[in-house]
Amino acid sequence: MVFHLDKCIGCHTCSVACKNVWTDRPGAEYMWWNNVETKPGTGYPTHWENQKKFNGGWVRVGEGELKLRAQNRADAFLKLFYNPNQPTLDDYYEPWTYKYEDLFSAPAGDDQPTAVPVSLITGEPMEIKAGPNWDDDLSGSPIYAENDLNLDKLSEEERAQLFEVERLTMFYLPRICNHCANPSCVAACPSGAIYKRGEDGIVLINQDKCRGWRACVAACPYKKIYYNWKTGKSEKCILCYPRLETGQAPSCFHSCVGRIRYLGVLLYDAERLAEAMSVPEAALVESQRSLLLDPNDPAVIAGARANGVSEEFLDAARNSPVWKYVMKWKLALPLHIEYRTMPMLFYVPPLLPVMGRTANQIYHHDHQGFFSGLQEARLPLKYLASLFSAGNTEIVEAAMKKMMAVRYFKRIQEVKDLDPVAVERLMREAGTTPAEAEEIYALTSLPTMYERYVLPPLHREEAIAGTMDPEVCKGCSGFGCHPTPQRGA
């Protein structure tokens, strides 16, 4: 999946759609399989990027060996009793509701009756201290924004600049499970309950095999596995696989107001995976790109057919919007690839606060150094690089330049206030052509639903899970389980 962050308006519709479909169950109230964070900010759960605390992901040891940061095979057993890396409810927030009946049943009095908040866990009245998007839009906040761990790489001066009131900026970061190609949660699960589906790469937890050892919660560097305190099992985003199998887009995708999401097929070389994820940090993005296979290459097509990939999937791979953003245009980048799990979600970095330069307190668009805005960006490149390219600013810069070039290219067509020769030079500098710029523009601004969502439904005879109604289990815990699952005694 690709998220075009320039188009995200931070409305949380995706989160709410997901919650209503999947996590409105006891024990799952606090879970947001899809959440939208304001960046700079501390995120949800608080400081999820702090791997010193949570020990998620992989680390490179010696010359290119990967090792789980959280545990080795032996001390995993000691951590069954107490896992020092597992976040607790207080790292997320305590879910609550309101005593709405009080509004109706309160005796007559001088004051309006109020609905007091009560905890969804204990049922006791509680004081609300935090919520899932408590840092929403608080870009200048000394509690949230200033504590963003990605700001550690900035100098004092850059930080001070970032928090000048006139220059305050922020963007939204929607997050779901990355369905990584090298998932650390799978490798950490003592029971072997987590697996990656061969057909579409969705990472799932077998609810019948999960024993609640919680190693995955700690091992996932994105904190996208949640422990259901009621059922004693871990849960995560399932990329709405019952919808995918029947040819429908995931709930978060379908409900997206800004139409920022793109979903498609990517073919990759699984055999070179561990090798590619154990290169030095700055080379990780390129290393991941080297694993993604060109769906138009006859050798790749033959290999995929030999591995049982259906023609529909190959067709989808050729038309994949994800392939275009990630490989053809190299605009979309993985989130925190330095965790070395090879995330398969990609983000087109936000451009909006970059465009334009200020002179005499006025924004200008001129062709005197088009990219100067990039250097003076309110959101420093270093910050974006720490999110999307493991600190390698060149990669982020290249993506931003290309996006800016597309904007200028459209500007000479529509507004006609720039020198076409200068823009042409600029496009060469950004490594793009008018044809490509048109393509990027079309897929960014004018795509239809089925240009953004290119995924065939599963063959009927293969879609066993697809024959099951996802609504059957709504209101109970777990998925696809008949009869109604019960919490263990």
Next chain:
Amino acid sequence: MIDAFLLVGLPYLALAVCVIGVIWRWKTQAFSWSSLSSQFLEARQLRWGSTPWHLGILVVLLGHGLAFAFPRVWESLMSHPTLLVIAETVGLGAGAMALAGLVVLAFRRLASGRVQAVTSTMDLVVLALLFFQVLLGVLTALLYRWGASWSTTTVVPYFWSLVLLQPDSSLVADLPPVVKAHLVGAWLILLAVPFSRLVHVLALPLSYLWRAPQIVIWSSPRRAAKMVREQRVQESRREFLKGAAGVAVAGSLLSLGVLEKLARFFQGPKLAGEMETVLLTKRLHRIRMTAEEQALQLERQKSTRILIGRLSELSSSKGKYFIDFNMAPALAFLDANGLPLLISAKCTHLGCTVGSEVNAQGQILCPCHISYFTITTGEPNVGAPAKTPLPHLEWVVVDASGKDLAHRGSSGAIQGSLQGVPPEACSVYVARPTEEAS
């Protein structure tokens, strides 16, 4: 009657319910099979409860398990006092640790509102059962010491009588009530396993030690079968290659060794100059020794008497060593009459050379196995390893002119005298034994 039920009926009932119940739950209630951790809701107290509890109870269960599984070995180990003390101390320590952890866990479960929200009745039952069981165990260890030892003749045979379907509760019938309650508690816990969170013990994920880090599952049966088939072919090929490589490596190593030995054999020994010198020196030394010995032997064959020394060189407190006609060591002393006393120094026990110093009792000592021989008689002391006396040897004393002054015959009788002759002038000879001479 009540004993028969609690100690024979209950165990079988508990075991049957446990086995059937666990299978039923595994087959039909897999979703409910979980550790039901509440660390997510409360972590701080859990750390100080869960870790000591689990580690403590694992050590205790390991001790119990070893005693039950290998009763003979355990019994022989526990017959060493040191091992018994170690086993008791470790067991009591681990039990106390488990109990302390359990108290923390119980307190936490009752005190924390969040944890109470996930507490079922069964949780409380299990908590109480475990608490009393561990408490009874610790009490047993304190009140009836050395259980690691006495249980081998009571509880362990009782356990095995149950296993072998020949239940014999009389083995534990006379044990104190605390111990009996501990036994009953064990069966009750077994009974509770399939209906409680205790099933998580059976889900111990040992396969994590060897499983592949990543798991990919194909949900379509056709593709899944294909993948499995391919993987199996690949695996078997890999296994075959690995095996072949192993055999090849082992074979080449073996043949290398054999070839090296063969080559060495045909090549003959080849030594460095220094080593050769050492070897030759040693060989020369050995030849010299042999030559000396041969010379001595020749001398003894040629002559009937061999010079030992001047009479004045002999003393009564320290013997003078010489080699007798049998090529054996012997000692020469001066006796009380100023005459020579020649005695064999080859111990009659195992042939060591006897010492030459005479002690206050007039004895010489064989240092090998401590035999004291009286020099005047040659008799060993009572209780010595040597049983027969050292023989006295014949001698001749000759004056300066070469005339025999005195001699001792084979019978031990002394003829002649040394009256008036200064000892410096007398030479003492050992004489060839007469029967040989004749």
